[in-house]
Amino acid sequence: MAAVTLKDVAERAGVSIKTVSNVVRDAPRVSEATRTRVMRAVQELGYRPNPSARRLRTGRSGLIALAVPDLATPYFAELAHHVRTEAAALGFTVLIEETLGDTKEELRLATGVGASLLDGVILSPLHVSPDELALVTDQFPLVLLGERSYEGDRVVADHVLIDNVAAAREATAHLAGLGRTRIAAIGVDKAGSATSRQRLEGFQQALHDAGLTYDPRLAPQIKDFDRGNGLRAMRALAQLPKGQRPDAVFCFSDLLAVGARRALHEADLTIPGDVALAGVDGSEEARYGTPSLTSVVPDKAAIASLAVKCLVDRVRAEDPPPFEVHVAPHWLEVRESSGGEREPLEP
Missing domain, CATH: 3.40.50.2300 (Response regulator)
Structure with missing residues (x-):
């Protein structure tokens, strides 16, 4: 069968070829009644735009x-x-x-x-x-x-982009403002990605502003920003002696925070009672979990x-x-x- 053309659609809808072209391109200044009529003809005839033809024209x-x-x-x-x-x-x-x-x-x-x-x-x-x-x-x-x-x-x-340094600083400052003094960071990756470097920089700035000292032992290295790495890193932090264990954790992504939340549940540590938690990404997963996750929302x-x-x-x-x-x-x-x-x- 021959391919359906703009002309075919125009004849079926009773409009000009230019009008069909405007509707297909979602151009403005086409009435809803006309748009509906054209789209009905498009569906009835099974019209599909031809990218190659469009490239030749424009x-x-x-x-x-x-x-x-x-x-x-x-x-x-x-x-x-x-x-x-x-x-x-x-x-x-x-x-x-x-x-x-x-x-x-x-x-x-x-x-x-x-x-x-x-x-x-x-x-x-x-x-x-x-x-x-x-x-x-x-x-x-x-x-x-x-x-x-x-x-x-x-x-x-x-x-x-977003200002990652500022985002990390704001989340960490929030945790410090709760009176937490041993704030861990999950997201220092072994590859030294720009994301990791910038969020670590903001994390350290907030600690300095709060009069807290950065402790590398509270920043375990990870491979990826996923749930599994968050789980493993938080398990290691939860096993630290009580006086050395973090009372807050800033995760460089929501997925890391989801994994960390699971590890805290396994360790019978309450959130936020024992450990306050925050992430980055503003994902729907952060909103719907229990407890819901504090998050920086780009x-x-x-x-x-x-x-x-x-x-x-x-x-x-x-x-x-x-x-x-x-x-x-x-x-x-x-x-x-x-x-x-x-x-x-x-x-």
Whole structure:
């Protein structure tokens, strides 16, 4: 069977081809009645947009990619939802890629190699270096997410992030403000990632501000920011003699905090009575567990909006502007794990 065309849809809906094109691209200034009629014709005829044809007409396919390290991580799953929503509002479709932190895969996506239909990529890198990125970011539209692993004023691509040092400092200061004096940190990774370094820096700043001393014995090294590593690290901390055991723990991710919460339950230590607990990510998992977890909440909707807008502006620009760094908001939500009140949850 011949492929269904815009003309076919236009004839079925009784509108112009231009109107069908506007509806398919989710362009503004189309009445709801017309949009409904066109979409009914699209569904009845089984019309599917042709990215190759669109690229021939406009030089663009309308496809962008979001590449993240791990789709099983709630933070990235929630972020992907917001990116897809923001992109759809601008007439773009999002392909989701999982890099698993592989350097070669991150670099492949950063350059658009093997993805000729992509207009651009939003990439959350773990291991590709700034020097490698600097060689390719003027050749393909790219926006980076997450921590900057380079210093000074050097900017190798548009970058959207939160202030990780400030986020960690605020969470730790909250724990210190509860009167806790032996505050542990779970999230010092062996690879020395930018995320880990920055959150450790904020943690240490808050200890200093509170007149507390950083004790490396209360900062066990981990491999990944996942539940299992949080469980193992907290088990080790819980086995310390009572006078050396922490009375509060700042975890560098909510998943680490979830694992730590399980280990404290196993050790018959109460939260927050014996040990207050806080994490980072503002995940739904943090809200729905028992006790609910205090967490630093990055504004994921704002991160997605900034990233998509930056990328689309660069895709559409004839003369791309200089790269910029955009800092998205974050805030601390105090919940039961550090003395907050129980949050009423809708079923």
